[in-house]
Amino acid sequence: MKSVIFGRYSNYNTPIHRIDPRVKIIGMIVFMVAIFLPLTKVGSTSQYEINMSTATNFIILGIIFLIQLILMLIGRISFISIFKSMKTMWFFLFLIFLLNILIPTNPTAEQTAFNLGTLAISYSAIFSTAYVFVRLVLVVMITSVVTSTTKPMELTFGIEWLLYPLKFVKIPVHEIGMIISLALRYIPTLMEESERIMKSQASRGVDFKNGKFKEKFKSITSLIVPLFMSSFIKASDLADTMEARGYDPKAKRTRYRMLSWRWVDTLWLIVIAIFLGLIIAQCVIGTNYMLLLMNII
Amino acid sequence: MQKKKNEVKTTNDHPDYSKYAVVFDNVSFFYNENTPTLKNISFKIEKGQYVALIGHNGSGKSTLARLIIGILIQLSGDIYINNELMTDDTAIELRKKIGIVFQNPDNQFIGSTVRDDIAFSLENMCVKSELMEDLIKEYAAKVNMLDFLDSEPSNLSGGQKQRVAIAGTLIRNPDILILDEATAMLDPKGKREIFNLIHKMKDENPNLTVISITHEIDEAYRADKIIVLNDGEIFMEGTPSEVFSHPDELSKISLDIPFFSKLSMELKGISKDVSNVKSMEDLIKVLCQ
Ligand SMILES: Nc1ncnc2c1ncn2[C@@H]1O[C@H](COP(=O)(O)OP(=O)(O)O)[C@@H](O)[C@H]1O
Ligand SMILES: [Mg+2]
Numbered sequence A: 001m002k003s004v005i006f007g008r009y010s011n012y013n014t015p016i017h018r019i020d021p022r023v024k025i026i027g028m029i030v031f032m033v034a035i036f037l038p039l040t041k042v043g044s045t046s047q048y049e050i051n052m053s054t055a056t057n058f059i060i061l062g063i064i065f066l067i068q069l070i071l072m073l074i075g076r077i078s079f080i081s082i083f084k085s086m087k088t089m090w091f092f093l094f095l096i097f098l099l100n101i102l103i104p105t106n107p108t109a110e111q112t113a114f115n116l117g118t119l120a121i122s123y124s125a126i127f128s129t130a131y132v133f134v135r136l137v138l139v140v141m142i143t144s145v146v147t148s149t150t151k152p153m154e155l156t157f158g159i160e161w162l163l164y165p166l167k168f169v170k171i172p173v174h175e176i177g178m179i180i181s182l183a184l185r186y187i188p189t190l191m192e193e194s195e196r197i198m199k200s201q202a203s204r205g206v207d208f209k210n211g212k213f214k215e216k217f218k219s220i221t222s223l224i225v226p227l228f229m230s231s232f233i234k235a236s237d238l239a240d241t242m243e244a245r246g247y248d249p250k251a252k253r254t255r256y257r258m259l260s261w262r263w264v265d266t267l268w269l270i271v272i273a274i275f276l277g278l279i280i281a282q283c284v285i286g287t288n289y290m291l292l293l294m295n296i297i
Numbered sequence B: 001m002q003k004k005k006n007e008v009k010t011t012n013d014h015p016d017y018s019k020y021a022v023v024f025d026n027v028s029f030f031y032n033e034n035t036p037t038l039k040n041i042s043f044k045i046e047k048g049q050y051v052a053l054i055g056h057n058g059s060g061k062s063t064l065a066r067l068i069i070g071i072l073i074q075l076s077g078d079i080y081i082n083n084e085l086m087t088d089d090t091a092i093e094l095r096k097k098i099g100i101v102f103q104n105p106d107n108q109f110i111g112s113t114v115r116d117d118i119a120f121s122l123e124n125m126c127v128k129s130e131l132m133e134d135l136i137k138e139y140a141a142k143v144n145m146l147d148f149l150d151s152e153p154s155n156l157s158g159g160q161k162q163r164v165a166i167a168g169t170l171i172r173n174p175d176i177l178i179l180d181e182a183t184a185m186l187d188p189k190g191k192r193e194i195f196n197l198i199h200k201m202k203d204e205n206p207n208l209t210v211i212s213i214t215h216e217i218d219e220a221y222r223a224d225k226i227i228v229l230n231d232g233e234i235f236m237e238g239t240p241s242e243v244f245s246h247p248d249e250l251s252k253i254s255l256d257i258p259f260f261s262k263l264s265m266e267l268k269g270i271s272k273d274v275s276n277v278k279s280m281e282d283l284i285k286v287l288c289q
Helices: A019-034 A048-072 A081-104 A123-149 A153-170 A171-203 A213-244 A263-296 B062-069 B091-095 B114-124 B130-143 B158-170 B188-204 B216-222 B248-254 B259-267 B280-288
Strands: A112-116 A119-122 B020-032 B035-046 B049-052 B076-081 B098-101 B176-180 B209-212 B225-230 B233-238
Touching: A019 A048, A019 A123, A019 A213, A019 A263, A112 B248, A153 A171, A171 A213, A171 B114, A171 B158, A213 B130, A263 B188, A263 B259, B020 B062, B020 B209, B035 B062, B035 B076, B035 B209, B035 B233, B049 B062, B049 B233, B062 B076, B062 B176, B062 B209, B098 B158, B114 B130, B114 B158, B130 B158, B176 B188, B188 B209, B216 B259, B233 B248, B248 B259
Parallel strands: B049 B209, B049 B225, B098 B176, B176 B209
Antiparallel strands: A112 A119, B020 B035, B020 B076, B225 B233
């Protein structure tokens, strides 16, 4: 049950663990931008150009993969957890592959990879799917790096700090932070609770594993309804407790945990900025530059 | 009762309740109009008293506790906390001097670790960050949780979680501590630990008023005063020996009396005088003399 949440915090003390959460969040966003930046030039006509930009994309993604691999090794993130969190994505990948195949492109003979009965499967269908797959793996990797090296509490503080400017447009940033940290706090509790309910329902003869869709739906309902009930009770108890301990969302509060910025964090931030600069630069001139390079060779 | 001359705060005219921590004057409350939850409740709890509130499930004990801390506001009648009237406006201020520990250990753990949970109270009190660490350690030590400061709630027992809740409550330095069935979900060992802790706190700070809502009859016997609630009304009120000398009436509302009081009542006339004993141990001691 616990494996559902990918990248649970692992209690090591690596250089990645010690980075300020704000830097890690910014870094994660930059990596995501790099991963999802569309590099294929729109309107490219020549097949050669398209092939080149596809190749460039894979090279860039390969570089990102290598960097993230190094980060994972430094942060001592288990590779098994990455595989586990990929588990739910296979279905989507298959769906994407199916869509790519079924979109009629009528590939010419040289664009066709192989024939599946009457269906011609083009290289581009395979590439697009592979492209999505690689991107997904990279996203899972980078989020795992952040979530398994940062305590949920610190992550919340980081998010809250970064959202601070939104306060001036009347967005209740502090409340959002409190909501996130309470949600994170109660995930394990709700997991235990649902396990408990499942066991007690199973002892009454509810079968969660077998049966037709309708029966499965019924047994899931027997989990969901009590879980909702108990969550509401929990929420109301929690609200009472918070109020009784003097919590007032509108009032000023002090902070127990402070984020402390160290010079290494500045260094990391500079590295991230350089990385972002390179990504943008190669996005602007990248494809042409690569073409030029290839021509010279 | 005499009235102090320099009394400025009490705008409305009410008797001097400065002796009392909690006064209920004809208080009624309902969640839904057709079924009153509390009907014309009146009682007084002196400062520093240890009061047990007993009654069967649904008799309105938790509702009464929520009225005392002002999470709910009475619909009629007056509630005075430390001689000040409880209203919507004064609730937040008056609540600062009241602490409450609820029944479910999981539902009142706010922080992600023991440290953070105790700190939550300090953050609300606007204590300076530099001062927090020492205070957290001091109160964690008081409840014997110093070795678990970085533990997460899922790795703690129910009793440990309740002790953290007590630390988070006591750190606010309340005059009044309410326990709303705080031990109901604990095993016997956990129960004993909590009650011993509360009695220790009470010994250290005689001015602390404790209101213990409980089904533990033996525990209720250790109180200075017992209030028995039945269907939203006060059924009986008095010292433990007074209350438990009416076993027939209590059994009518399906409440039991402690085993040793039963025993000492049966022993009346056949044995030594055992009418004053306060616990099983005392009874054995007297009988073995
Ligand atoms: N939030 C609520 N809304 C409606 N009715 C409630 C609520 N809380 C309690 N009650 C009802 O009020 C009565 C007293 O409840 P409560 O004070 O919790 O009793 P006790 O703590 O003695 O078990 C019960 O009948 C209960 O159903
Ligand atoms: Mg109750």
